[in-house]
Amino acid sequence: MSPLTAVLRRVVGLGAAVLLSSFAVFLVPFVSPGDPVRALLRARMDFGEADEATVQAYAEQFGLHDPMLVQFGRWLGRFFTGDMGLSHISGTPVADQVLPAIGVTLSLAGSALLVAILVSIFLGVISATHAGKWTDKLITSVTHALIAIPEYALAPLLVLLFAVRWSLLPSAGYDSPASLVLPVFILALRPISFFTVAVRSGVLQALDSEHVLAARARGLSRTQALTRHVVPHGLLPMWTMVGVWFAGLLGGSVIVEVIFAIPGMGRLIFDSIVDSDIPVAQGGVVVVVTCAVLVTGIIDLIHKLSDPTVRIGVRHG
Amino acid sequence: MNLGRLSVAASFAAVALALTACSSTATPAPDAAADAEARVVVANFRAPISNWALESDDAYVLSIAGCLETLTKYDQTEKKVEPMLATSWKQTSDIAWEFDLRKNVKFQDGTDFNAKAVANSLNHVLDATAPARAVNPKTIKKVEALDADTVRVTTPAADPLLPYRMASVNAGVLSGAAYTDKGIDPMNHCTGPFAPVSEKAGQSLTLDRNKNYWDGEVKLAGGEIRYITDGATRSTQVQTGEADISMSIPATSLATLEADEKISVLKADSPRTSTLYLNNSRAPFNKVELRKAATMALDLPAMAASIYEGAAQPATGPFAPSEPWANPDLAVPAVNIDEAKKLVEASGYKQEKPLEIIAITERAEFAGVGAIIQEQFKQIGLKANVVTKSYGAVEPDVLAGKYDMILSQRNRMIDIADPIGFLQADYTCEGGYNLSHYCNKDYDKLISQAMGEKDETKRHDIYRKAGDILAKDAANVWLVNEQAIDGVGSKVQGYVQDPLTRYVLTKDLAKTK
Numbered sequence: 009m010s011p012l013t014a015v016l017r018r019v020v021g022l023g024a025a026v027l028l029s030s031f032a033v034f035l036v037p038f039v040s041p042g043d044p045v046r047a048l049l050r051a052r053m054d055f056g057e058a059d060e061a062t063v064q065a066y067a068e069q070f071g072l073h074d075p076m077l078v079q080f081g082r083w084l085g086r087f088f089t090g091d092m093g094l095s096h097i098s099g100t101p102v103a104d105q106v107l108p109a110i111g112v113t114l115s116l117a118g119s120a121l122l123v124a125i126l127v128s129i130f131l132g133v134i135s136a137t138h139a140g141k142w143t144d145k146l147i148t149s150v151t152h153a154l155i156a157i158p159e160y161a162l163a164p165l166l167v168l169l170f171a172v173r174w175s176l177l178p179s180a181g182y183d184s185p186a187s188l189v190l191p192v193f194i195l196a197l198r199p200i201s202f203f204t205v206a207v208r209s210g211v212l213q214a215l216d217s218e219h220v221l222a223a224r225a226r227g228l229s230r231t232q233a234l235t236r237h238v239v240p241h242g243l244l245p246m247w248t249m250v251g252v253w254f255a256g257l258l259g260g261s262v263i264v265e266v267i268f269a270i271p272g273m274g275r276l277i278f279d280s281i282v283d284s285d286i287p288v289a290q291g292g293v294v295v296v297v298t299c300a301v302l303v304t305g306i307i308d309l310i311h312k313l314s315d316p317t318v319r320i321g322v323r324h325g
Numbered sequence: 326m327n328l329g330r331l332s333v334a335a336s337f338a339a340v341a342l343a344l345t346a347c348s349s350t351a352t353p354a355p356d357a358a359a360d361a362e363a364r365v366v367v368a369n370f371r372a373p374i375s376n377w378a379l380e381s382d383d384a385y386v387l388s389i390a391g392c393l394e395t396l397t398k399y400d401q402t403e404k405k406v407e408p409m410l411a412t413s414w415k416q417t418s419d420i421a422w423e424f425d426l427r428k429n430v431k432f433q434d435g436t437d438f439n440a441k442a443v444a445n446s447l448n449h450v451l452d453a454t455a456p457a458r459a460v461n462p463k464t465i466k467k468v469e470a471l472d473a474d475t476v477r478v479t480t481p482a483a484d485p486l487l488p489y490r491m492a493s494v495n496a497g498v499l500s501g502a503a504y505t506d507k508g509i510d511p512m513n514h515c516t517g518p519f520a521p522v523s524e525k526a527g528q529s530l531t532l533d534r535n536k537n538y539w540d541g542e543v544k545l546a547g548g549e550i551r552y553i554t555d556g557a558t559r560s561t562q563v564q565t566g567e568a569d570i571s572m573s574i575p576a577t578s579l580a581t582l583e584a585d586e587k588i589s590v591l592k593a594d595s596p597r598t599s600t601l602y603l604n605n606s607r608a609p610f611n612k613v614e615l616r617k618a619a620t621m622a623l624d625l626p627a628m629a630a631s632i633y634e635g636a637a638q639p640a641t642g643p644f645a646p647s648e649p650w651a652n653p654d655l656a657v658p659a660v661n662i663d664e665a666k667k668l669v670e671a672s673g674y675k676q677e678k679p680l681e682i683i684a685i686t687e688r689a690e691f692a693g694v695g696a697i698i699q700e701q702f703k704q705i706g707l708k709a710n711v712v713t714k715s716y717g718a719v720e721p722d723v724l725a726g727k728y729d730m731i732l733s734q735r736n737r738m739i740d741i742a743d744p745i746g747f748l749q750a751d752y753t754c755e756g757g758y759n760l761s762h763y764c765n766k767d768y769d770k771l772i773s774q775a776m777g778e779k780d781e782t783k784r785h786d787i788y789r790k791a792g793d794i795l796a797k798d799a800a801n802v803w804l805v806n807e808q809a810i811d812g813v814g815s816k817v818q819g820y821v822q823d824p825l826t827r828y829v830l831t832k833d834l835a836k837t838k
Contacts (some may be wrong), residue, residue: 042717049455050717051374052381054736059757062455069454098376100508108526164557171565179561180553182528269553271527284717 022301029297030087030290034080037284044284045072048096051283070096083290092291097283102291105276110258110295112182113273116265117257119188120195121250127200128246132207133239139212147204154201163194163267180269191268195261199253203246211242251304259296359818359835364547367829368559368568372527372552376508380450380457384494387511389572390532390550391519391830393497396424396443396476397488399742401823404649405781406488406742410438410498410516411476414491416779419483420466424491426474430539432500433513433520440470446498447478457495459740464490485779489741494827518543518832528552532830544819544835563588563812569836570817570829574810576636576690582812592636593824594645595809596738599637599691601682601698601802606726606762609674616799618668621661622705623698629805632693637805642796644737645806650744650788655796665705679708683723683731685716691732694804698732726762733760734807738825745784748772748791752800763800 037044045067049058058066067073071082086093092102135147170190171179181187214220220237228236262274273292280288369389375381379393387393396411411424430438447468450460465487467479480487490496503514513520516539519532533547551568553559556575560582562568574582574590583590603610603619610616625639641658644651682698684691695711702709709730722728735758737747749772750756754764768791775787795801809824818835821828 040718042715042720046720047717052378052455053458054382058455066455097374098378098508100376105526167558167561171567172561175565179565179567180558181551181567183525266555267558269528269551269555269558271525276527 018301018305022298025297025301026294029293030083031080033281033289033293034076034083034286036281036289037286038076040284044286047282047284051097051285070094072096083287087294092294093287095280095285095288097285097288102287105288106273106291106295109271109273109276109292110299112271113258113261113265113296114299116188116191116195116261116270116272117254119192120257121199121254123192123196124199124203124253125246125250127196128203128207129239129243131200131204132246133211133234133242135204135208136211136215136242137234139208144208148208151201151204154197157197159194159263160267162197163190163264166190166194167267180267182268182270182272187268191261191264191270194264195257199249202249202253206245206249207242210245211238214238214241217241247307247310251300251307254303254307255296255300258299259293357837359544360838361544362546363816363836363838364549365545365569365817365830365834365836366549366551366562366567368551368553368562368571369829370554370556370559370573371826372554373530377511378453378509379446379497379499380453380455380460380495384457384497385826386530386550386552387497387515387521388494388827389829390517390521390530391548391828391832391834392511392515392517392521392532393494393499394516395494395496395498396426396491399489399492399825401742401825402821404742406492409492410443411491414488416485416487417477420480422478422480422487423471424476424478426476427539428474430516431537433515433517433535433537434500434502436500436502438498438500438516439473440476441473442501443476443498444468444470445501445504447496449504450495457493457740458746459490459493460495483777485777485784486741486743486745489743492742493740495740519545519548519830522547538832540832543832545830548830548834550830560812563814566814569814570820571812572826572829574812576634576810578812579634579636579810587815589813589815591811591813591820591822592808593822594638594647595807595824596645596648596744597734597736597807598640598643598645599688599694599732599734599804599807600640601804602723602731602733602760603799603801604726604728604730604762605764605800609672609676609680610729612672612674613798614668614672615674616802618665618672618705619702619707620658620799620802621665621668622701622707623658623802623804624660624701625657625804628694628697632690632697633805633807636810637807640803640806643792643801643803644744644788648737648744650785650792652789652793652796655793662704669705669707676706676708679710680729682709682711683719683728684711684713685719685731685733686713687716688732688734694732723760724758731760732804742825743784744788745772745775748788749776752791752795761801763795763798765794765798768794 045063046058049066071079083093092106094100095102095105131147135144138144167179167190170177177189178187215238220233223233223237259274259277261272262278265272265275273296277289277292280292369386371382371386373383373386375383377383384393394410396409397406398409400407410427410430412427414422414424416422426440432438447460450457451462451465456462464480464484465478466481469477471477478487498516499511500514503510511521518535518538520535521530522533523531529552530550534543534545553562556573557578559571560574560578563571564585582588603616605611629637629639639657641655642652682695684695692713699709699711723731735747735751737744739746750758752759752763753769753772771787771791775784778784778787811822813820816837818837819833
């Protein structure tokens with residue numbers, strides 16, 4: 009496939025993903041019980057009643073009485089001109105809420121994945137090169153245990169240890185590098201578990217592969233073989249997972265964002281869906297999907313570059 | 326935000342907090358002078374989401390921040406309306422009031438505070454598509470500047486509560502420059518002791534001392550309002566000292582904070598009563614005997630002590646006992662299973678299928694409350710199932726009278742420090758928010774009478790009688806009166822808790838070094 013065709017396929021895929029996901033979000037108030045206009049008004053003014061005239065006037069202001077497809081078509085028309093519309097709660101441009109939130113989430117998810125990748129490479133390689141020994145068993149047990157600990161249980165515990173008891177880190181917020189340490193660590197734990205297992209398995213496979221054995225036969229030391237051939241090849245299974253995890257973290261770190269009072273994208277999308285502020289939810293989803301597709305594309309590239317069979321010109325069968 | 330997992334997180338936090346509480350270092354309250362350069366951090370439960378529209382709850386954030394001020398102010402201690410930006414007011418006809426404005430007041434941007442600015446601010450709220458509950462075209466017809474220092478407010482009908490409405494945060498006054506094409510910009514546009522200078526979207530509002538404040542010296546150099554919607558996180562912030570004041574502490578964190586000598590835990594009756602709404606409009610709860618039986622079956626003190634962990638008091642009726650219109654003779658209903666069984670029999674109700682108790686997901690504790698009610702109803706032969714649903718999902722059915730029971734809670738003093746709006750909307754035959762579909766013509770007459778009553782003492786007497794009718798008819802089961810709970814660090818001085826959550830950063834608030 010030519011590079012141009014590959015790029016075109018990505019663009020078409022991105023368009024389809026954006027269209028489908030934004031339509032799915034758009035459907036939420038139409039398939040949910042309850043009145044979405046009253047939900048909007050409740051978000052503005054706590055728990056309580058709004059008279060029918062107010063509900064009607066508010067719906068009129070944002071065209072919420074129009075048929076579903078007319079409303080979606082209107083959103084789509086604006087979207088193609090680069091306008092994500094106005095929030096139905098604040099009346100301000102959706103972009104003003106979505107763009108800062110995606111910046112926050114990219115820094116959070118990116119840092120978490122970077123930590124996860126570095127730690128997993130270290131643990132996975134140690135585990136594989138000591139296969140069957142106590143270090144391997146310990147790493148495997150710990151990483152499997154981490155998968156089972158939910159974020160909503162771990163976060164309060166770490167806050168109480170590091171913020172309340174030892175006063176080492178802030179308990180919440182997004183205003184300093186220190187405030188990111190706990191949320192990044194918590195978000196990194198599960199990817200660390202999965203990535204470590206993947207790296208271990210990849211490295212073990214690579215250790216037994218013909219090209220590594222051939223490299224050793226050519227006189228490369230064990231360390232040279234590890235760094236030049238085994239590790240790059242052993243990371244391939246992990247790279248395929250990184251893109252998926254990144255996409256998941258972009259919109260799915262809502263619990264960590266709430267507990268640590270971080271104004272990120274997961275929380276923005278979740279709150280806007282609960283409050284029926286659909287333009288914000290749609291804008292958020294579009295940005296998340298776009299970022300996810302772009303990042304997975306970049307990771308695919310890294311994947312290809314890190315494949316030693318590609319670098320040494322070996323064709324896959 | 327409604328997130329089931331968060332309540333689980335809160336529980337984990339509570340357990341872990343309890344584990345660490347014993348290690349907290351006890352420090353005696355400092356006996357030191359206030360630090361003129363100190364800044365106070367407040368962890369607030371509410372985040373502004375409506376672009377600072379004053380008709381929305383964003384006005385509460387500006388009021389808490391010591392930025393937004395109103396013509397009048399409700400003094401929670403004295404239980405009366407007092408002057409703020411207006412020095413006096415008088416009713417010039419049944420439907421007109423005139424407010425004399427305070428002279429020599431300037432907005433933080435240096436412009437003059439005057440009648441034109443007041444009319445401009447109030448008319449913006451009145452013109453909003455979704456106007457405020459206390460200040461809207463149904464309650465206020467017109468606001469006009471008579472001269473530089475006098476504002477006339479005309480109401481559609483006689484309204485003795487207008488000075489209360491002018492104390493609502495939604496009736497706050499900003500300088501003309503605050504009203505821009507892009508919405509409201511509160512930065513340096515208030516009259517209050519603190520001027521907002523910057524905002525981190527979704528995170529916090531930073532304020533500096535207003536050096537030219539009309540009411541004298543402001544003790545703090547500034548402050549920060551942090552938007553922290555998670556209750557457990559707010560508790561942790563005051564425990565670590567990251568916040569000096571944490572508002573609305575959840576019950577799960579109460580014991581830990583109370584055990585921490587560095588923190589003062591302040592409690593006050595909030596105007597919210599958790600209530601088991603009974604559908605009076607259809608069988609079986611259209612029978613007063615069955616409603617009374619439901620009341621007698623429930624052990625309210627046990628409920629307050631268990632589910633609410635002491636953060637609520639058992640209810641005596643529709644009002645909290647500390648409210649001036651509450652009947653002091655009403656006691657917490659005693660559990661009387663034998664009498665309740667007789668009442669069930671007298672109602673003639675033959676149960677064919679279990680009744681349904683809706684526990685709204687917006688209040689995590691209601692699932693537990695529902696389970697207790699389910700068990701205690703069994704003792705009088707009533708079977709009930711508890712279902713959890715979001716309020717938005719059930720509201721249409723509840724308003725249409727298609728339900729048996731729903732656990733919910735309402736604020737009696739929605740934006741004004743008087744329960745008339747609640748009593749009218751929630752319990753009159755034509756009330757716009759009559760969830761229980763209660764209807765009693767005698768009650769309606771009393772409420773009509775109260776609406777025109779200018780004498781506050783007499784009006785409170787009428788409210789008391791109305792409350793007695795509701796209690797006698799067992800319109801609902803009022804379960805517990807919730808408490809407003811704030812955690813305050815030991816360096817803070819001069820903090821006065823406001824259960825209506827309007828005032829936190831004040832000119833008298835101070836902090837020691």
